[in-house]
Amino acid sequence: MPTQKEKLRKKELTINMGPQHPATHGVLRLELDIDGETVVKCTPHVGYLHRGTEKLGENRTYLSALPLTDRLDYISSMANNVGYCLAVERLFGIAAPERAKFIRTLASEMSRISSHLLWLGTHALDIGAMTVFLYAFKEREWILDLFEMLTGARLTVTYPRIGGVRNDVSEEFLSSLYKFTEEFPKNILEYETLIDQNRIWLQRTKNIGIITADEAINWGLTGPMLRGSGVDYDLRKYCPYDAYDQVEFDVPLGKNGDTYDRYRCRMEEMRQSIRIIRQCIEKLPQGPVMSPDAPKLTLPAKERILKDMEAMIQHFVLISKGPISAPIGEFYSAIEASKGELGFYFISDGTGKPYRMRLRSPSFIHASILPKLCEGSLVADVIANIGTIDIVLGECDR
Amino acid sequence: MIESVISSLGISGFAVSMIALLVKIAIVFGVVMLHVAYATYFERKVIGHVQLRLGPMTVGPHGLLQPIADGIKSFFKEDIIPSGADRHVFKIAPVISVFAALGCLAVVPFFDGFVLANINIGLLYIFAMSSLSAYGIVMAGWSSNSKYSFLGGLRSTAQVISYEVALGLSLVGVMIMSESLNLTQIVEAQQKYWHGMFIIPQFLGAFVFMIAAFAETNRAPFDLPEAESELVAGFFVEYSGMRFALFYMAEYIGMLVMSSISVLCFAGGWTVPPFVINAFPSLAAVPGIVWFMLKIYFHVFVYYWIRSTLPRFRYDHLMALGWKVLIPLALLNIVITALIKYFC
Numbered sequence: 001m002p003t004q005k006e007k008l009r010k011k012e013l014t015i016n017m018g019p020q021h022p023a024t025h026g027v028l029r030l031e032l033d034i035d036g037e038t039v040v041k042c043t044p045h046v047g048y049l050h051r052g053t054e055k056l057g058e059n060r061t062y063l064s065a066l067p068l069t070d071r072l073d074y075i076s077s078m079a080n081n082v083g084y085c086l087a088v089e090r091l092f093g094i095a096a097p098e099r100a101k102f103i104r105t106l107a108s109e110m111s112r113i114s115s116h117l118l119w120l121g122t123h124a125l126d127i128g129a130m131t132v133f134l135y136a137f138k139e140r141e142w143i144l145d146l147f148e149m150l151t152g153a154r155l156t157v158t159y160p161r162i163g164g165v166r167n168d169v170s171e172e173f174l175s176s177l178y179k180f181t182e183e184f185p186k187n188i189l190e191y192e193t194l195i196d197q198n199r200i201w202l203q204r205t206k207n208i209g210i211i212t213a214d215e216a217i218n219w220g221l222t223g224p225m226l227r228g229s230g231v232d233y234d235l236r237k238y239c240p241y242d243a244y245d246q247v248e249f250d251v252p253l254g255k256n257g258d259t260y261d262r263y264r265c266r267m268e269e270m271r272q273s274i275r276i277i278r279q280c281i282e283k284l285p286q287g288p289v290m291s292p293d294a295p296k297l298t299l300p301a302k303e304r305i306l307k308d309m310e311a312m313i314q315h316f317v318l319i320s321k322g323p324i325s326a327p328i329g330e331f332y333s334a335i336e337a338s339k340g341e342l343g344f345y346f347i348s349d350g351t352g353k354p355y356r357m358r359l360r361s362p363s364f365i366h367a368s369i370l371p372k373l374c375e376g377s378l379v380a381d382v383i384a385n386i387g388t389i390d391i392v393l394g395e396c397d398r
Numbered sequence: 399m400i401e402s403v404i405s406s407l408g409i410s411g412f413a414v415s416m417i418a419l420l421v422k423i424a425i426v427f428g429v430v431m432l433h434v435a436y437a438t439y440f441e442r443k444v445i446g447h448v449q450l451r452l453g454p455m456t457v458g459p460h461g462l463l464q465p466i467a468d469g470i471k472s473f474f475k476e477d478i479i480p481s482g483a484d485r486h487v488f489k490i491a492p493v494i495s496v497f498a499a500l501g502c503l504a505v506v507p508f509f510d511g512f513v514l515a516n517i518n519i520g521l522l523y524i525f526a527m528s529s530l531s532a533y534g535i536v537m538a539g540w541s542s543n544s545k546y547s548f549l550g551g552l553r554s555t556a557q558v559i560s561y562e563v564a565l566g567l568s569l570v571g572v573m574i575m576s577e578s579l580n581l582t583q584i585v586e587a588q589q590k591y592w593h594g595m596f597i598i599p600q601f602l603g604a605f606v607f608m609i610a611a612f613a614e615t616n617r618a619p620f621d622l623p624e625a626e627s628e629l630v631a632g633f634f635v636e637y638s639g640m641r642f643a644l645f646y647m648a649e650y651i652g653m654l655v656m657s658s659i660s661v662l663c664f665a666g667g668w669t670v671p672p673f674v675i676n677a678f679p680s681l682a683a684v685p686g687i688v689w690f691m692l693k694i695y696f697h698v699f700v701y702y703w704i705r706s707t708l709p710r711f712r713y714d715h716l717m718a719l720g721w722k723v724l725i726p727l728a729l730l731n732i733v734i735t736a737l738i739k740y741f742c
Contacts, residue, residue, distance in 0.1 A: 015545045
């Protein structure tokens with residue numbers, strides 16, 4: 001018979017945070033072993049939002065897989081579209097015309113602002129400052145309205161096309177966007193008034209979730225997660241695509257790699273995005289928005305299909321078989337999305353559909369550092385850590 | 399006044415005072431419950447306007463009937479007791495919370511002469527009652543058979559016990575200055591000074607009391623037991639319908655009680671500072687209850703204001719603030735007050 005003392009043993013309390021939990025940003029599930037308020041073990045479980053995007057991509061032509069990418073990081077669908085189109089363009093060896101490049105740059109930065117605003121709102125809400133959430137959403141609404149003006153859709157835009165963008169921008173859109181760039185920096189100041197110097201906010205974010213530069217590189221972090229630790233790496237700057245080589249901007253860097261530094265990084269990035277958008281509006285060149293050197297890749301205009309035999313056949317082939325001139329081989333292309341490096345990896349067998357489409361999604365890689373950040377910290381810091389990695393499960397689970 | 403009406407009905411002796419007391423209790427209960435209902439409305443409106451939105455607008459003009467709709471809704475909702483819950487404890491927990499919160503009202507003088515029980519240990523009684531409300535929370539957290547509510551219950555116990563100390567100590571200065579624990583006498587004592595409010599000599603105590611009162615009532619930024627982003631809703635996550643509403647009521651009554659103690663002990667209760675009356679003699683005609691209510695409304699507004707502005711504390715920071723800052727400050731306040739009282 002075991003004695004009373006032998007029967008008593010210490011065991012951690014296992015709680016299941018998510019997949020339905022207000023602070024796990026979608027359907028992330030964390031299995032936490034806690035000892036009082038301290039987290040002893042943290043195991044993230046992903047896959048609750050798996051929709052088989054990669055497999056679907058193999059069964060669709062290069063042209064028709066584009067709308068799938070909207071649903072990855074649905075907060076900044078424009079950046080995903082741009083990343084996909086750019087990857088296919090590079091695969092086929094074509095380039096978008098100058099005007100389209102500027103429009104894409106401008107639209108990507110708009111989606112970066114909208115994504116960062118959502119991150120700011122939810123991150124602050126998780127830590128308990130709920131007013132920031134509504135302030136941030138006010139401006140996000142404005143951006144979504146601008147998206148609607150530009151593309152007709154607010155969230156899943158499917159605006160860029162392989163070889164350009166779907167339609168040209170209107171003067172009206174450009175002037176409203178310019179007005180936004182004038183107003184928005186004042187709004188950033190407003191958010192900062194609420195939390196930047198707040199002692200509780202500083203206590204909750206400073207020295208929480210520290211990632212050193214070496215760790216950040218070893219874990220494969222990208223985007224603000226990497227730059228918050230002071231590593232100067234930004235694909236827009238060092239591997240420019242679209243019109244990023246023609247605009248001036250700074251890459252904000254953090255120092256300590258804690259939650260507060262990443263917060264500062266993202267706030268600065270919004271200011272830099274405004275700078276980029278302004279330059280794009282000012283430098284926007286005239287010309288076509290669809291590449292003329294890609295007749296095998298782009299759908300012909302509707303009027304031409306009805307009148308012209310050639311155009312009708314091209315349309316038929318593109319829809320049924322896809323662009324059949326793909327070079328055979330493996331190919332990787334990445335862009336700097338708002339959350340980090342978003343990569344598209346194709347294995348092409350020369351048909352109109354990729355043999356394999358693989359996505360390098362920053363959220364998935366960032367989720368892997370959660371155990372490292374959370375173990376040994378308090379339950380309240382788990383929430384701050386989930387907020388700071390800025391995870392979107394649509395992209396994580398694909 | 400109530401007594402004279404009752405005795406004119408032909409009742410006499412002990413029965414008069416008993417019936418008068420019951421009538422008074424009914425009045426206080428009714429008025430406070432109405433205030434609780436509209437405190438939720440006021441909160442949603444204040445926070446709504448802080449956050450650039452309108453708050454409730456649909457039910458009635460400017461959403462004025464919203465609290466009534468909420469009440470009806472929670473009253474008719476299905477009452478769910480989770481399987482594996484300790485049924486008796488689960489049922490009694492919200493009752494204890496509301497009982498403790500309502501019990502505090504017995505010693506609160508709403509205006510000169512209107513108090514249900516004019517006992518000489520009024521303040522001590524209130525401390526005792528507000529400590530009792532922690533039992534409701536702990537029992538709710540324990541009996542729900544849910545890990546989240548259990549954690550919420552644990553947090554709340556630790557928080558309420560720690561801040562109870564600071565809360566009690568912060569009022570010792572007031573007790574020394576007024577030489578009484580009776581709330582009516584505390585208010586009368588303030589009238590003897592030129593400032594008419596203890597908040598001026600007792601600013602340190604008032605400061606500690608304000609913060610401790612926020613923690614004691616589990617309001618933001620100390621709403622850890624019900625931190626919705628961490629523990630979803632904390633100790634009452636498994637409650638539904640009217641039992642859930644009872645916890646809500648207890649929280650708002652607690653808030654009103656804390657505001658009224660603060661008003662009575664630091665802001666002169668139903669009185670106005672003498673220098674204000676001297677400057678505007680016509681203000682003396684305003685009934686005391688009006689001043690009392692106005693002061694309480696301001697307090698409650700501050701609760702909402704802070705809730706909509708500040709992020710939430712972390713558990714260890716909360717404990718550090720309570721034990722390392724507030725309690726030493728309150729002790730310092732006691733020492734200073736006692737020295738001044740002794741030598742001057």
